[in-house]
Amino acid sequence: MIFAAGLGTRFKPWTDKHPKALALVNNKSLLQRNVEYLQQYHITDVVVNVHHFADQIIAAVEENKGWGSNIIISDERNEVLETGGGLLNAKQLLQSNEPFITLNADILTNLNINDLISFHKKNNALISFGITNRKSSRSFLFDKSNRLCGWENSSTGEKKIAINKEPLHAMGYSCVAVFEQAVFTLIPQKGKFSLTDTYLSLAPNHLIMGYDHSGDQFIDVGKPESVAAAEKIFE
Numbered sequence: 001m002i003f004a005a006g007l008g009t010r011f012k013p014w015t016d017k018h019p020k021a022l023a024l025v026n027n028k029s030l031l032q033r034n035v036e037y038l039q040q041y042h043i044t045d046v047v048v049n050v051h052h053f054a055d056q057i058i059a060a061v062e063e064n065k066g067w068g069s070n071i072i073i074s075d076e077r078n079e080v081l082e083t084g085g086g087l088l089n090a091k092q093l094l095q096s097n098e099p100f101i102t103l104n105a106d107i108l109t110n111l112n113i114n115d116l117i118s119f120h121k122k123n124n125a126l127i128s129f130g131i132t133n134r135k136s137s138r139s140f141l142f143d144k145s146n147r148l149c150g151w152e153n154s155s156t157g158e159k160k161i162a163i164n165k166e167p168l169h170a171m172g173y174s175c176v177a178v179f180e181q182a183v184f185t186l187i188p189q190k191g192k193f194s195l196t197d198t199y200l201s202l203a204p205n206h207l208i209m210g211y212d213h214s215g216d217q218f219i220d221v222g223k224p225e226s227v228a229a230a231e232k233i234f235e
Helices: 030-039 054-063 082-089 113-123 195-202 226-233
Strands: 045-050 070-075 100-104 107-109 127-132 138-142 148-153 158-161 169-179 208-212 218-220
Touching: 030 045, 030 054, 030 100, 030 107, 045 054, 054 070, 082 100, 082 195, 107 169, 113 127, 113 169, 113 208, 148 195, 148 208, 218 226
Parallel strands: 045 070, 127 208
Antiparallel strands: 100 169, 107 218, 127 169, 138 148, 138 169, 148 158
């Protein structure tokens, strides 16, 4: 599932008239790039959630025939549900016998998804997601085995501890995650909520792991000025 429903408030003025997922990096939209990224790992059944300028995303998918993938739209036009709510809303579209992957449309990375899935299976985790040792104002906190234990916002001093362990180390979230299907029976939140809330509420009783892929390419194309940086990395 690619999360593409956000309002893109950091990406104005583009997002005054367009969805951020259709912003171009070297003449390819962020959405196309992430669809093609998944194709590298033979993932071609993709759910895309839409809200902000939803019609533009649907039109782009139809005009480009999903860029070669089978893209199913999860419609959030009535209310943007954030990542957690968006995932829960797409439950019927994601159910199968296999784990599934989520990623954010505005993140570009070359994280090896096969390695992430192998790590996930080896640890028998409920959820595993990519992390790097980059500086970030908002970080997840992990124990020495990279089990998720908390979250902090270094700019505000806010901290949420799910498992009280010492020492904990902070890592940046890469927004590429693998979930077991069982997560749908365990998510306690309803309506509009972030996956961060879900991770922290499940962490004490379920294994949520961070897969350290520091050194890989990674960029958050969250602001217009990050497009130029992304174009130097992703051709």
